[in-house]
Amino acid sequence: MKVIHSVHPDDFKIYQTELIRERFLLENLVQPNRINCVYTHYDRVIAGVAHPVTQPLTLNTYDNLKAEYFLERREIGIINVAGDGEVTADGIVYKLNKLDCLYIGKGVKQVTFSAANVAEPPVFYLLSTPAHKNYPTSLMTINDAEKVNAGGDDTANKRTINKYIHKAGIASCQLVMGLTILHTGSVWNTMPPHVHDRRMEAYFYFDIPAGQKVFHLMGEETQSRHILIDNYNAVISPPWSMHSGAGTSNYSFIWGMGGENLDYTDMDAIKIENIR
Numbered sequence: 001m002k003v004i005h006s007v008h009p010d011d012f013k014i015y016q017t018e019l020i021r022e023r024f025l026l027e028n029l030v031q032p033n034r035i036n037c038v039y040t041h042y043d044r045v046i047a048g049v050a051h052p053v054t055q056p057l058t059l060n061t062y063d064n065l066k067a068e069y070f071l072e073r074r075e076i077g078i079i080n081v082a083g084d085g086e087v088t089a090d091g092i093v094y095k096l097n098k099l100d101c102l103y104i105g106k107g108v109k110q111v112t113f114s115a116a117n118v119a120e121p122p123v124f125y126l127l128s129t130p131a132h133k134n135y136p137t138s139l140m141t142i143n144d145a146e147k148v149n150a151g152g153d154d155t156a157n158k159r160t161i162n163k164y165i166h167k168a169g170i171a172s173c174q175l176v177m178g179l180t181i182l183h184t185g186s187v188w189n190t191m192p193p194h195v196h197d198r199r200m201e202a203y204f205y206f207d208i209p210a211g212q213k214v215f216h217l218m219g220e221e222t223q224s225r226h227i228l229i230d231n232y233n234a235v236i237s238p239p240w241s242m243h244s245g246a247g248t249s250n251y252s253f254i255w256g257m258g259g260e261n262l263d264y265t266d267m268d269a270i271k272i273e274n275i276r
């Protein structure tokens with residue numbers, strides 16, 4: 001499993017394009033009949049994708065965890081961003097259609113992923129954090145996710161934020177997870193931006209139309225940098241970094257966090273006029 005180490009904000013100031021991409025961008029996660037995971041030293045979050053097509057896939061442990069099974073001391077959030085699929089947790093089958101979310105708690109030994117239809121296979125985005133106790137496995141469909149409508153047409157940031165795993169939603173030890181859908185004609189996510197030193201964050205961009213890209217914005221407020229994002233890329237946002245983005249079209253993204261608290265609204269806002 002690839003390992004991503006933490007970066008100090010002072011060191012980040014001299015980073016050029018290639019080094020920014022190497023240290024923060026997760027590419028090539030979606031491969032047929034494979035689970036690809038990346039271990040980060042940001043709150044020990046593991047991000048990855050399971051893409052079962054013609055065969056079921058099992059979430060095995062990795063040597064990095066020194067654990068008998070993946071969820072021995074971890075919890076995981078799973079969101080499907082493509083065709084219909086199934087996730088089985090210790091023999092119980094959960095159907096996940098596009099944009100449905102499954103939380104699986106610490107102590108579940110066997111997790112498998114499968115496609116409902118080979119012609120339109122699922123893409124399961126995975127985000128896992130260390131966990132100290134078991135919370136029940138819980139499925140939440142996109143319809144049941146708590147919704148916040150934010151932004152406006154006049155500022156090209158009209159979007160719907162869907163919350164699944166958070167203080168008032170699915171219970172977890174430290175994982176917070178949901179997804180944001182940009183409305184047609186809107187391109188800016190998370191603008192005005194924020195930081196939350198108490199939690200790292202990872203974004204997974206999807207439904208970026210062919211030929212379009214997202215400029216993901218990161219860095220301290222007076223040291224902004226960007227990374228060009230393709231469909232199904234994930235990007236790590238360190239606790240000191242703002243995270244925002246503008247697309248050449250509308251798109252969607254999954255956000256997920258690990259750290260001190262489960263309060264989605266715990267953010268330190270940045271004024272647009274202060275960004276440099």
Ligand SMILES: O=C(O)C(=O)C[C@H](O)C(=O)CO
Pocket residue numbers: 150159161179180189190191201243255264267
């Ligand atoms: O569009 C938004 O605004 C977001 O989706 C914000 C993220 O959810 C976030 O950064 C949560 O901390």
Ligand SMILES: [Zn+2]
Pocket residue numbers: 194195196201243267
């Ligand atoms: Zn955030």
